[in-house]
Amino acid sequence: AGSFQDAGVIQHAYNLNFPLHVVPESSVQCPAWSAFSVSTPAVVLETAEDRPKAVVVRLYEAHGSTVVAWLQTSLPVKEAMLCDLLEQPVAQGHLLLEQQGVRLSFTPFHVLSVLFILRK
Numbered sequence: 001a002g003s004f005q006d007a008g009v010i011q012h013a014y015n016l017n018f019p020l021h022v023v024p025e026s027s028v029q030c031p032a033w034s035a036f037s038v039s040t041p042a043v044v045l046e047t048a049e050d051r052p053k054a055v056v057v058r059l060y061e062a063h064g065s066t067v068v069a070w071l072q073t074s075l076p077v078k079e080a081m082l083c084d085l086l087e088q089p090v091a092q093g094h095l096l097l098e099q100q101g102v103r104l105s106f107t108p109f110h111v112l113s114v115l116f117i118l119r120k
Contacts, residue, residue: 010062010063036048036071037073039070049087055115056115058112061108066108071102075116079094080115082112082113102114
């Protein structure tokens with residue numbers, strides 16, 4: 001019932017196409033951990049790619065809306081900047097690192113790539 005946004009269709013589609021894999025429990029207990037979180041379900045974190053001393057994260061707006069999202073990470077980030085689809089930093093793309101993460105503005109179906117430079 002309701003819109004596809006209210007019904008969570010995008011999240012259900014990801015769960016269907018990319019199911020969680022069960023890993024046998026070891027004798028060592030590990031706390032739950034996530035490298036990234038996004039403040040709104042309208043923005044989907046599509047991929048995160050490792051680079052030497054950096055990570056590139058690609059996100060897109062999936063609900064057809066204009067939205068501000070906060071991208072948080074538990075990684076030791078030194079610097080964050082927007083980059084193009086070839087993962088090259090863009091002019092004036094420096095992002096302010098705040099306690100809530102980095103603030104990203106999306107227009108409908110907009111794709112953004114963020115380059116996180118990690119501390120050593």
